[in-house]
Amino acid sequence: xxxxxxxxxxxxxxxxxxxxxxxxxxxxGMNRFPNFFVRLHAATICAIGGSFVPIIGCSLIALSxxxxxxxxxxxxxxxxxxxxxxxILAPVGSxxxxxxxxxxxxxxxxxxxxxxxxEDVERGEIRE
Amino acid sequence: MSxxxxxxxxxxxxxxxxxxxxAVYLAIIERDLIKAVLYSAIQSTFYALIFYLLMVPDIVLxxxxxxxxxxxAILIIAVKxxxxxxxxxxxxxxxxxxxxxxVTVFTLIAGYLLVVSHAITFDVFPSLDARLLAKWFLATxxxxxxxxxxxxxxxxxxxxxxxxxxxxxxxxxxxxxxxIGALAIARYLDIPRKEYREDVMGMSIIGKMSTRVIMxxxxxxxxxxxxxGHLTPGGGFQGGVTGAVTVSLLIFIxxxxxxxxxxxxxxxxxxxxxxxxxxxLSATIxxxxxxLIGQPAYIFQNQPKIIAQIGLPxxxxxxxxxxxxxxxxxxxxxxxxxxxxxxxxLLSIPEENVLEVIKGEVE
Numbered sequence: 001x002x003x004x005x006x007x008x009x010x011x012x013x014x015x016x017x018x019x020x021x022x023x024x025x026x027x028x029g030m031n032r033f034p035n036f037f038v039r040l041h042a043a044t045i046c047a048i049g050g051s052f053v054p055i056i057g058c059s060l061i062a063l064s065x066x067x068x069x070x071x072x073x074x075x076x077x078x079x080x081x082x083x084x085x086x087x088i089l090a091p092v093g094s095x096x097x098x099x100x101x102x103x104x105x106x107x108x109x110x111x112x113x114x115x116x117x118x119e120d121v122e123r124g125e126i127r128e
Numbered sequence: 129m130s131x132x133x134x135x136x137x138x139x140x141x142x143x144x145x146x147x148x149x150x151a152v153y154l155a156i157i158e159r160d161l162i163k164a165v166l167y168s169a170i171q172s173t174f175y176a177l178i179f180y181l182l183m184v185p186d187i188v189l190x191x192x193x194x195x196x197x198x199x200x201a202i203l204i205i206a207v208k209x210x211x212x213x214x215x216x217x218x219x220x221x222x223x224x225x226x227x228x229x230x231v232t233v234f235t236l237i238a239g240y241l242l243v244v245s246h247a248i249t250f251d252v253f254p255s256l257d258a259r260l261l262a263k264w265f266l267a268t269x270x271x272x273x274x275x276x277x278x279x280x281x282x283x284x285x286x287x288x289x290x291x292x293x294x295x296x297x298x299x300x301x302x303x304x305x306x307x308i309g310a311l312a313i314a315r316y317l318d319i320p321r322k323e324y325r326e327d328v329m330g331m332s333i334i335g336k337m338s339t340r341v342i343m344x345x346x347x348x349x350x351x352x353x354x355x356x357g358h359l360t361p362g363g364g365f366q367g368g369v370t371g372a373v374t375v376s377l378l379i380f381i382x383x384x385x386x387x388x389x390x391x392x393x394x395x396x397x398x399x400x401x402x403x404x405x406x407x408x409l410s411a412t413i414x415x416x417x418x419x420l421i422g423q424p425a426y427i428f429q430n431q432p433k434i435i436a437q438i439g440l441p442x443x444x445x446x447x448x449x450x451x452x453x454x455x456x457x458x459x460x461x462x463x464x465x466x467x468x469x470x471x472x473x474l475l476s477i478p479e480e481n482v483l484e485v486i487k488g489e490v491e
Contacts, residue, residue, distance in 0.1 A: 085342070092338040096331055096381075 008064035015057025022049030036107035040094050047090035055083040141181050142239070148174035149235050157224045161207045169200040265291060274431050279442035280358040280450035289453055293428030297411060300365075300460070304404065307467045311397070314474045316485045319393070322385045329383040339381045346374050354461035358450040364460025371461070372468030384476040391469045400466035406459025410452040414439060 022045055029042030059079030062072050101107040102117065109115065120126045148171045155167035172195035179188045268276040269286045278290035288296050330336060353360075354367025378387040411428055417438060418425025424436045430451040432439035440451035 088338060089342065092334055096335045099332055 002066075005064040005066065008060045012057040012060035012064065015060065016054045019050050019054030019057065022046065022053065026050055034111045035109060036101055037098060037109070040098055044090065044094050047086065047094070052083050052086050052090070055079050055086065059083070137181050141178060144174040144177045144181075145235055145239065148178075149231050152231055153224075153228050156227050159213055161212060162204060165200050165203045165207065168203075169196055172196045172199075274439070274442065275434055278430050278450065278453075279448070280453055281448075282358055282360060284361065285358055285363055285453060286450075289456060290428075290430050293411065297407075297428075300407065300463075304463070304467065307400075307470060310471060310474055314477070317474070317477050317482060319384060319388055319473060319477055320481055324383055324385040324389070329385065331381050335381050339377050343374050343377065346377075347371060350374075350465070351461070354457050355454070357457035358453040359448065364457040365464050367457070367461045368464025369468065371465040372472070375469045375472050379472055379476045384473070387473065387476075391473060393470060393473055396466045396469045396473070400463050400470065403459045403461070403463025403466060406455060407463060410455040410459060413452060413455070 026042045026046035026049070029045065030039055033039045033042055056079070059076040062068070062075040062079065065072055068075070102109075117126065151167045151171035151174065155164045155171065158164040158167060172191065176188050176191050176196065179191060265287050266283060269278065269283045270281065271277050272279065278286040280286040280290075326336075350367045350371035350373075352367075353362040353370055354364050357363030357367070375387065375391060378390065414429040415425045415427045418436065421438070423438050425438055426433075426436055429436060430439060430453065431442065441449075442451050443449060
């Protein structure tokens with residue numbers, strides 16, 4: 001276990017660093033992207049890359065600190081559970097947001113390259 | 129000279145009380161509604177001054193923006209959209225005299241009570257050394273002596289319930305009054321009966337499936353927050369609000385017709401009344417026990433005090449329950465959860481039904 005601790009620490013710090021990078025990228029995307037749906041993509045980067053990954057990293061760091069005793073397993077377990085729920089629920093949230101915004105026509109789809117959903121609706125395969 | 133200086137707050141208090149009384153009278157008899165709103169704002173200003181003098185700065189911080197700024201603004205907008213003058217020919221002279229008399233009597237009684245409290249404590253205004261009080265609270269909260277502590281390791285809950293119980297009680301009742309107001313406005317409305325159909329109503333299957341997975345966990349977390357209110361930060365109100373998330377998820381993800389399978393408004397009102405009765409019981413149970421066995425006890429008492437030697441047990445079989453705190457948290461959880469459930473259900477009544485009822489009332 002002692003040998004594994006430095007490895008866990010390094011992996012944890014790397015994951016936290018990836019999270020910080022993703023947060024910055026998501027912030028830039030939020031400011032620069034043209035419409036709602038692409039900005040939602042930036043928000044998803046923030047939720048998964050910027051929250052899920054660093055929480056896993058924090059759990060690994062907590063596991064590697066032996067001074068905490070048994071408490072470190074509680075910390076790491078809570079972190080892993082939170083991360084898994086975030087991984088499941090953040091995409092669901094952005095999916096529902098995008099669907100509601102698309103069908104209620106609340107968001108303007110202006111710079112549009114391709115809209116497969118519109119073609120499906122026209123062909124009658126998907127109900128609004 | 130120094131006597132005169134120490135009299136200043138009393139004089140300011142008396143003048144403010146008198147001026148706010150006059151402003152209330154003017155606001156009631158004024159026929160021009162805009163002027164009436166301004167008079168009521170003047171009255172609120174004097175009340176804010178009184179609150180400041182009585183050393184409740186937290187109330188002042190809320191009172192000034194809401195009662196002096198927000199409320200008159202909303203009222204003025206409402207008056208501009210409707211009619212500027214009262215159409216009932218003003219208030220009759222006898223009514224206005226009765227109003228003036230009752231307000232004066234109320235002010236005199238309040239002033240008498242202040243003077244009486246002065247005779248008891250030799251000071252109307254609380255001690256300026258508020259930090260001493262805070263130090264005393266914090267020192268006795270975690271000092272495991274039943275005569276001084278409330279036997280709860282969570283300092284905020286212990287202080288809020290055991291030292292500021294009345295404050296908590298009135299804060300709680302403000303929210304319940306708001307819900308009663310919503311129920312009174314929507315008394316003729318009811319959620320229309322319609323069969324819930326899985327394939328047509330609600331959002332996509334992804335949302336429904338993940339909501340089904342997450343919902344039991346939200347309820348478990350809410351109950352755990354409420355029942356651990358005397359051990360960890362949180363409590364009945366926070367747990368109830370967390371639990372109310374499930375109701376809003378049911379309404380938004382599935383449908384209000386699906387939500388009414390689990391939450392009927394009448395049953396929610398019944399459960400909320402049970403919760404309110406539990407709150408009242410937890411506030412008065414020690415006083416009731418003291419009355420029955422003939423010993424001195426206080427309302428909002430939890431653990432025994434030096435002059436009132438009865439109190440609820442702080443543990444059952446080695447599990448800490450902190451006397452009335454567990455009962456209070458459980459009842460508050462039930463009442464808040466059901467209150468928010470009622471609000472969400474009322475807010476989700478379709479607009480056509482509301483319009484139908486309103487038109488029926490008008491015609």
